Amino acid sequence: MAEVIVYEAPNCPWCDKVKQFLKENKIKFKAINVAENQKAAREMVQKSGQMGVPVTDIDGKIIVGFNEPKIKKLLKIK
Numbered sequence: 001m002a003e004v005i006v007y008e009a010p011n012c013p014w015c016d017k018v019k020q021f022l023k024e025n026k027i028k029f030k031a032i033n034v035a036e037n038q039k040a041a042r043e044m045v046q047k048s049g050q051m052g053v054p055v056t057d058i059d060g061k062i063i064v065g066f067n068e069p070k071i072k073k074l075l076k077i078k
Contacts, residue, residue, distance in 0.1 A: 002075055004029035007044040007055040014066045015054040021068060025077050 004022065006029050008015035015031075022029050034041035034053060048055045048062045056063040058074045071077070 001028065002059045003057075004059075004075075005057040006031045007034050007040065007053055007057070009033060009035045009053045012053050017066045018054045018056055018071070021066070021071065025075070027075055027077075 004027055006015065006018055006022070008019070008031050010033065019029070019031060032040045032044075034044055044053075044055050045051060047057060048064055050064050052064070054064075054066065056071065058071070061074055063070050063074070
């Protein structure tokens with residue numbers, strides 16, 4: 001099973017969409033609030049080059065925003 005990390009922030013509707021999509025497809029993931037965790041925020045920027053959320057890390061492959069087709073492809077969801 002893929003390791004999935006969702007870097008998120010409070011009041012982020014796209015973060016909620018990513019998490020809801022993963023839950024609907026029974027994908028286990030770890031959500032990290034970058035507003036509360038500065039180390040994770042730096043890690044997210046280092047991985048993605050982006051300051052905005054959501055950033056999803058699927059086995060080291062980075063998706064910025066909610067890109068359903070790319071998430072499906074990386075997680076092999078039909």
